[in-house]
Amino acid sequence: MLSFILRKLLASIPVYLGIVLIVMLCLRVNDPVQAYLGKSASPESIAAQREKMGLDEPFVSQYVSFIGRIVTLNFSEESWERKQPVGEILASAVVPSLAITVPALLLTTIVAIGIALLSAYMRGSITDKALMFAAVLGMSISLLVYVVMGQYFGAYWTAQQGLDVFAISGYEPVHESVPGNWIRYCLLPVIITVILTIGYDTRFYRAVMVEETGRDYIVTARAKGATKPKIMFVHMLKNAMIPIITHVMITLPFLITGSIVMETFFRIPGMGQTLITAINSKDFPLIQAFTAVFAAIFIATNILTDVLYALVDPRVRLG
């Protein structure tokens, strides 16, 4: 297991170097300084900015120095727009993103697996049909409807009634806020994210479970005298975990990036919003650092997925 992880890490080094190379090349197709300062900028100011960023050096030495900074985890390069080190910007933006995405993913996965088990257990019944109808309905309604309804009825209207449970939008950093208040800001975006994703997940998990209910080992377990819950939660669930893990792991890197749409609507200063403003303001160092960090997280989750497979499925041998 340990040697597998080491080998995977070693193998991912060239992949990562390649990603960084492509990203850096893409960002230099058009002169980033010219793009940032605009057409009216004087040649002197462009040259000065270039020199300051090291963009006047040959590409190879820029590449080596950027890789060097990634390896030493040195993200002190300053954002052009915000005049702050990019590392600081990203670090402060990741917490609000995670505050929305992590509870939403946990809640969605647990509830979806529960509903899927119930639905597969009662396959063909009215309960099953009603749950699946609700799932399709939930995923068919536009995000905008949920946002508007949530902000109007969930936050504004309840506040009018004297129930101050949800904030309409905005965010307060955890360490500067009363804990209850922080939760108030996160609650509505989390609930809406759950509603948005749970329909699809439930249907997918149910399909996985239904496929498992038809397997021969289920009949064997029944023939042994196992109770239905034992069959569902022990025999079936462990087999169903294999596709479920894949599904969850694919979404993991996007926890960090956060939801661009949700963060915009709820004015949450997370990674999604940071990225959008960085792109709009052509903030070259911030975009470059963001991409490098995201690529690393993506590779790491892929390795983690392989390891989790081996833990759940004995037929997968890492070696």
Place this chain on the structure above:
Amino acid sequence: MTADRKAILSVQNLTTCFRTDRGVVRAVDDVSFEVFPGEVLGIVGESGCGKTVTSKSVMRLLPERTSFFAPGSRMLFRPASRSAPDTPGNAKDTLPREVDLASCDDATMRRVRGARIAMIFQEPMTSLNPVFTVGWQIEEALKYHTNLSHEQRRARVIEMLKLVEIPNAERRAGEYPHQLSGGMRQRVMIAIALCCEPELLIADEPTTALDVTIQAQILQLIEGLRRRLGTAVMLITHNLGVVAQVCDRVMVMYAGRVVEQGGVHEIFRSPRHPYTAALLSSIPKAGKREAGRRLPIIPGIVPSLFDLPKGCRFQDRCAYRQDRCVNSEPTLDTIESGPTGETRLVRCHFPVAAVSTPRSAGSAT
């Protein structure tokens, strides 16, 4: 075979129905039979004759939503009383003297399944759960049905693996199904089935998916274990060679009906139903006289359960058909009590003439 011996399973007028888009079909139609302690009852017939549905009916393993037993179906199971506290099974609870498996509640059924009646299946490759060790899967049955401690259960698992002749039992217990061959997996299935010492083992084509050398080993194993443990066996198969090798009595099924029933020697020597006779004559025989001769086959196929003929269900394929066969279905009648006291039942208006009995074939059990 003594008549006063009490059957452990007495199936009476079992009719198993399925709801389908085209209406209700009776996959098993008015089937009655008995299984006596320690004997091997063979159930034979072509695919689609109702053999597997019969066995799954006894275990109540058919889909609950789409299948049901017609009123009047009874499956009386008489478990032996287990008073000895030191038996390896050490059963958790005692069942009533007689349980009707067709009508008992699910909780009672679960106490029967795996503990008193166990089953092994056709497909050893897929019948075990791929993500649990075989030791865990054997232990699971013990967990449900006995009060043994964890250590006692582990010991029993090893003992069972040794009993089914798996080498390196201690190591194998920690392995997963994919690490074992098909024959080994079927041995594990047998170990699961027998670990609680059931009174009845239902084997549904246990050797069909295995190659011939392994088939013989598995059959010998079942036969040997039956002798050692005294477990009665219901063996479902379409392989008449297997029947001749291990069964005491045979029940022949056709299109959901029992067409002939009797001792294995009597049936093989002198089949009375045309279907049984045709099945037996289509077994290839080795020998000079047979060389170059075409193997007789039964023309046609088993009729669809949606479209059964009015009279005898075998009429379309029968060489002896007469007008009466088309108009009225024969009943299952006792036509003789064989020399060993074995009752012979045949469902035919014009049974095939009996072959004169040279001498008694000896006791069937």
